[in-house]
Amino acid sequence: MTARCVMVLGTTSGAGKSWLTTALCRHYARQGLKVAPFKAQNMSNNARVVAGGEIGSAQYFQALAARAVPDVRMNPLLLKPERDTHSQVVLLGQVDAALTAMPWRERSNRVWPHITDALDALMADNDVVVIEGAGSPAEINLSASDIVNMRVAQHAGAACLLVTDIDRGGAFAHLYGTWALLPETDRALIRGFVLNKFRGDASLLAPAPQMLQDLTGIPTVATLPMWWQHGLPEEDGIFDDRSVATGAVRQTIAVIAYPRISNLDEFQPLKNIPGVRLQWVRSPVELAGLNPGLDWLILPGSKHTSGDLAWLRAQGLDAAVSAFAGQGGAVLGICGGLQMLGEALIDPHGIDGNAPGLGLLPLVTVFEVDKTVRHTQATFGRVHGPWAGLSGVSVRGYEIHHGQTQQHAGLAQAGEVAQPAMPGGLAWQSPAGNVLGLYLHGLFEDPAALQALFDPQGERPVPTLDAVFDGLADYIEQHFEPGVLAQLLIPH
Numbered sequence: 001m002t003a004r005c006v007m008v009l010g011t012t013s014g015a016g017k018s019w020l021t022t023a024l025c026r027h028y029a030r031q032g033l034k035v036a037p038f039k040a041q042n043m044s045n046n047a048r049v050v051a052g053g054e055i056g057s058a059q060y061f062q063a064l065a066a067r068a069v070p071d072v073r074m075n076p077l078l079l080k081p082e083r084d085t086h087s088q089v090v091l092l093g094q095v096d097a098a099l100t101a102m103p104w105r106e107r108s109n110r111v112w113p114h115i116t117d118a119l120d121a122l123m124a125d126n127d128v129v130v131i132e133g134a135g136s137p138a139e140i141n142l143s144a145s146d147i148v149n150m151r152v153a154q155h156a157g158a159a160c161l162l163v164t165d166i167d168r169g170g171a172f173a174h175l176y177g178t179w180a181l182l183p184e185t186d187r188a189l190i191r192g193f194v195l196n197k198f199r200g201d202a203s204l205l206a207p208a209p210q211m212l213q214d215l216t217g218i219p220t221v222a223t224l225p226m227w228w229q230h231g232l233p234e235e236d237g238i239f240d241d242r243s244v245a246t247g248a249v250r251q252t253i254a255v256i257a258y259p260r261i262s263n264l265d266e267f268q269p270l271k272n273i274p275g276v277r278l279q280w281v282r283s284p285v286e287l288a289g290l291n292p293g294l295d296w297l298i299l300p301g302s303k304h305t306s307g308d309l310a311w312l313r314a315q316g317l318d319a320a321v322s323a324f325a326g327q328g329g330a331v332l333g334i335c336g337g338l339q340m341l342g343e344a345l346i347d348p349h350g351i352d353g354n355a356p357g358l359g360l361l362p363l364v365t366v367f368e369v370d371k372t373v374r375h376t377q378a379t380f381g382r383v384h385g386p387w388a389g390l391s392g393v394s395v396r397g398y399e400i401h402h403g404q405t406q407q408h409a410g411l412a413q414a415g416e417v418a419q420p421a422m423p424g425g426l427a428w429q430s431p432a433g434n435v436l437g438l439y440l441h442g443l444f445e446d447p448a449a450l451q452a453l454f455d456p457q458g459e460r461p462v463p464t465l466d467a468v469f470d471g472l473a474d475y476i477e478q479h480f481e482p483g484v485l486a487q488l489l490i491p492h
Contacts, residue, residue, distance in 0.1 A: 003036075003123040004489045007131040007158035009149060009190075011138075011174035015165045016196035016224070018058040019232050021132040023472035025066035027485060030473060033127040037062030040115045041077040041134060041148040043087065045262035045303040046233070049375050049398035053093020054078065057265045061232065062130070065469040073118035077111055077147070082260065082304045092118070095371055108145040115147055116155055123156065128489065131158055138181040150186040159488040160189045162218075167197035167226060172208050179216050191488060192221030199226045222480040230475070231272050231468035233265030250275035251454070253296045256317060257282050258308035262301040262336065263400075269444045272468075273454055284320040296330045296386070297321065299337030301441065305365075305403070306353030309340050318358055325360050330386040331435045335401050338428070338437030339365040343408045351402050360435045361428055362411035362418050365403040372399050376440055378422045385433030387421075389452040397442030405439070 006024060010017040021037060029035045042056035050060060052072035063070035072093035079087040089099040089107070092114060099107055122129050137149035153160055162178060164171045175193050182190075193212065195205070202223045209220035253270055257280040270278045281287050287297070299321070302308040312318050325331045333341040342363035345355045351367040379394040405425055407418055421427035427438035443449050451458070476485070 003126045003129045005129045005156035005158035006488045007160045009133040009162045011164040011178045015163050022062045022065045023476045024130045025062045026469040026473040028128045029067045035066035035128045036122045036126045039132040043079040046265045076118040105145045108147045138178040159191045163194040166195045195223045197226045221484045233268035249277045251295045252277045254279045254281045255298045260304040262303045284316045287320045299333040302336030305336040305339050306355040333437035341437045362408045362416045364408045365405045367402045387436050393452050395446040395449045397440035
């Protein structure tokens with residue numbers, strides 16, 4: 001059997017492709033169908049460890065929404081930006097040095113067979129494959145080397161939805177212009193237009209949807225109202241900067257948003273906890289505006305630790321972080337953030353770069369050629385200060401890092417010793433107890449850790465991911481025209 005394929009295209013990045021794909025995965029899974037997600041090429045520093053290596057976080061969540069086991073076929077090509085003009089290339093879950101060094105346009109012919117093999121395998125194993133495009137299918141400068149939009153749609157014979165962000169303005173022009181720039185064979189695959197992030201009375205859109213259908217022959221099949229707090233992480237590193245919390249604010253957590261921030265999706269559960277305000281910080285002024293009153297400061301993961309550390313210093317945030325820690329403020333470093341908190345970054349192989357650290361933990365990090373990519377379960381030892389609730393708690397997460405971190409030998413001789421907080425060099429705590437660094441991503445996605453840190457009395461239950469996925473499916477089932485989602489599975 002060959003699966004039917006439904007593909008979500010967008011007029012722009014940020015139009016809503018990822019969350020709509022996730023919602024469709026859960027919708028079709030709820031119909032009793034075997035479903036898998038697919039995105040040929042994803043450019044993101046949000047990655048998850050799955051069977052075979054790593055894939056983009058969006059496809060990881062889409063697989064969970066589909067009630068499928070995530071694997072590398074679901075995102076065969078992952079580009080992880082390290083600088084504005086350079087990305088690390090991950091093919092079928094593994095870093096590929098040859099592809100990383102190859103010019104952008106020369107990669108397509110090399111990777112296309114891998115992409116089609118992965119898609120064909122998913123189609124053979126499932127009833128439905130929900131495919132996500134990238135950017136816009138009408139980027140005509142890239143059409144000759146396309147491996148992620150209409151070339152995939154044609155290979156799969158996919159029924160395509162074209163979604164646009166109406167909140168940006170110009171939605172009908174975006175839809176019409178995208179359609180007009182596509183060749184007739186590609187236009188024939190588009191089954192419906194979707195207006196996303198609409199505010200107000202949908203009846204006021206008339207007569208534009210009908211006029212657009214008269215011009216293109218394609219109906220507008222859904223108008224989706226603006227929905228800020230659906231509970232799914234943002235996909236493209238475009239974070240929600242509004243300082244919001246459900247109910248009265250009882251705890252404020254700041255995350256430093258450096259340019260190459262990675263795995264920011266792991267902080268979504270914090271946004272879902274009643275009474276917690278999550279704030280992204282990019283300057284000392286923003287940090288000062290939260291303090292006093294700031295409970296935690298987090299240095300997140302980074303795809304280019306030395307580069308983001310240089311940015312931190314250029315903004316003056318290094319001094320601000322040190323001052324906050326010096327006042328006893330709780331500072332948490334995750335992966336690249338842990339590396340920054342140490343004394344030095346040493347890079348003998350040209351992986352990331354050499355740099356002095358912030359000196360808040362007596363540690364040194366050496367970057368190795370081999371990349372650690374694995375699921376990890378570990379138990380916290382005795383932890384002090386604001387992290388004391390984690391003592392003895394066993395948590396699950398994942399590691400993605402080139403760096404290996406250990407105690408700074410010279411400082412140890414001088415009596416300054418970091419306290420191991422987990423075995424195997426996974427976590428370290430400062431002697432004062434208020435600074436904690438760990439390599440484990442996913443701490444805030446572990447129910448035991450969340451309860452220990454935020455809900456020891458069981459008063460603030462956090463919505464589960466499964467409930468988030470069901471909410472997304474409920475939403476599209478409510479707002480799509482009746483019968484459309486079923487008709488997408490019928491050959492045209």
